[in-house]
């Protein structure tokens with residue numbers, strides 16, 4: 740059975756690109772039957788959309804500002820996502836808080852990557868906050884999405900050292916490199932369980 744993956748982005752989409760690249764591997768295609776079928780963004784200028792189009796993946800843009808409420812935005816998003824009958828909905832730098840209705844609708848097939856070692860540093864500016872606290876290690880977490888922000892079951896984590904003189908940007912880049920390895924791996928594991 741085909742396992743369709745829908746990825747939601749808001750920006751550069753480098754995690755999405757890492758998953759797309761992994762999905763072009765024969766194992767994903769033949770053994771898992773997995774493919775990224777759509778990339779959806781809430782920002783028309785998200786750079787990741789260009790990568791998706793260049794890789795012949797369907798794209799869609801839903802500008803959240805055009806909707807009267809969070810519920811209305813999520814409802815439109817759900818219609819678009821469901822068209823692709825996804826086995827997995829992957830949030831990859833998607834900068835919107837989702838309604839409980841949306842989260843419930845995709846229960847057990849909705850995951851996110853967060854640039855901290857959860858449960859530490861939920862929310863924004865994680866790298867600067869880790870530096871300000873004097874953390875010796877930082878990292879990223881792949882987790883299931885629940886109605887509470889950045890709180891679902893942890894599926895995988897990558898740890899990186901904080902180095903002397905680190906800036907938030909330097910730390911973010913070191914973490915992002917690990918995200919690109921971990922996120923495709925976490926997706927593959929989940930899909931493997933569904934085979």
Ligand code: GRF
Nearest residue numbers: 751752753754832852853854
């Ligand atoms: C990543 O650091 C991810 O952990 C966070 O937002 C960033 C997205 O980067 N949720 P990209 O759009 O995948 O390049």
